[in-house]
Amino acid sequence: MSARPHRSAWSSGALLADxxxxxxxxxxEFVGTTFFLLLGLGGIQAGAQEALVNSSNLNEQVRVLYISTCMGLSLLISAWLFYRVTGGLFNPNVGLALLLVGVIKPVRFMLFSIAQLAGGIAASALILALTPGPLSVGTFLGTGINSAQGVFIEMFITSALVVAVLMLAAEKHAAAPFAPVGIGLTLFACHLWAVFYTGAAMNTARSFGPAAVTGFTYRKHWVYWVGPFLGSLLGAAFYILLKYMKYQELNPAQASTKPEDSPSTPGGE
Known part of the structure; x- marks a missing residue:
C-alpha cells in the first residue's frame, strides 16, 4: 500500500478544509460589522444633523469627544457581543495582522475582508436610508494635512489598535474575556488624536462604506487603504518582536492571580 502524499499547509485541500x-x-462577521458601524456611524450622523438643525456651533473639542465616544463605545459593545462568535474583528486591517501572526488562515481572512467591506456599505446605506439629509460620516483629511501625514497618522493609530487586539485578545491571559473593553478604549483614544486630522478611520471598511454609498467623490480615499495597511504590518511586526523577546519573562508575575505573588509587607519578614 503506497504512502499517503503529504499535504502542504498551503495546498488547496488544506486551505479549504474549513x-x-x-x-x-x-x-x-458581516452582521457584526454592520451592527458596529451602524451604531458608531449612526451616532456621528445624528450629531452632525442635530448641529445642523439646531444651528448649534459646537467647538471642535466637543465634536471630537462626541465622535470618539460614538466609535469607542460602539466597538466595545459590538466586540463584546460577537467576541465568542467570530472574534469580533469588524476590520480587514485587524484581520490582516491576525493572518500575519498565524491566528487566522488565508481563506477566512479573505472571506472576512469581503464581509467587513460589505458590512461597511450596508451600515452606511442603512444610515442614509433611515436619516434625513446627506450622509455625513465619511473620512477626509483635515485642513493643512497632506497625504503623507494622513497615511502615517492612519498607520500609527491602526498599529495601536492592532497591538491592542493581539495583546488583549489573541494572547490568552486572565483578562482576555475583557479584551473588548481595552480594545474599545484604544479606539476611543486613537480617535481623540486623529479625528481632527484624518477622521480616524484605522479601518478600511469604515472608510470604504460611506465612500461607496456616496460614489467615491473624495480623491484621496486611497489614504485610508495605504495607511491602515501599513499599520497592520507595523502592529504585527511589533507583536512578533515581543514574542521573539519572550516578553512574558520580563515581568512574569504581572498577570498572576495568586496572592503569594503580591509584594511582601514593607519592612516585614
Missing part, C-alpha cells in the same frame, strides 16, 4: 465554517463565520 471552508464551510469560514463561510458561516464570515456571514456573522
Amino acid at each position: 471552508f464551510r465554517q469560514d463561510c458561516k463565520a464570515a456571514a456573522l
Whole structure:
C-alpha cells in the first residue's frame, strides 16, 4: 500500500478544509460589522444633523469627544457581543495582522475582508436610508494635512489598535474575556488624536462604506487603504518582536492571580 502524499499547509485541500465554517463565520462577521458601524456611524450622523438643525456651533473639542465616544463605545459593545462568535474583528486591517501572526488562515481572512467591506456599505446605506439629509460620516483629511501625514497618522493609530487586539485578545491571559473593553478604549483614544486630522478611520471598511454609498467623490480615499495597511504590518511586526523577546519573562508575575505573588509587607519578614 503506497504512502499517503503529504499535504502542504498551503495546498488547496488544506486551505479549504474549513471552508464551510469560514463561510458561516464570515456571514456573522458581516452582521457584526454592520451592527458596529451602524451604531458608531449612526451616532456621528445624528450629531452632525442635530448641529445642523439646531444651528448649534459646537467647538471642535466637543465634536471630537462626541465622535470618539460614538466609535469607542460602539466597538466595545459590538466586540463584546460577537467576541465568542467570530472574534469580533469588524476590520480587514485587524484581520490582516491576525493572518500575519498565524491566528487566522488565508481563506477566512479573505472571506472576512469581503464581509467587513460589505458590512461597511450596508451600515452606511442603512444610515442614509433611515436619516434625513446627506450622509455625513465619511473620512477626509483635515485642513493643512497632506497625504503623507494622513497615511502615517492612519498607520500609527491602526498599529495601536492592532497591538491592542493581539495583546488583549489573541494572547490568552486572565483578562482576555475583557479584551473588548481595552480594545474599545484604544479606539476611543486613537480617535481623540486623529479625528481632527484624518477622521480616524484605522479601518478600511469604515472608510470604504460611506465612500461607496456616496460614489467615491473624495480623491484621496486611497489614504485610508495605504495607511491602515501599513499599520497592520507595523502592529504585527511589533507583536512578533515581543514574542521573539519572550516578553512574558520580563515581568512574569504581572498577570498572576495568586496572592503569594503580591509584594511582601514593607519592612516585614
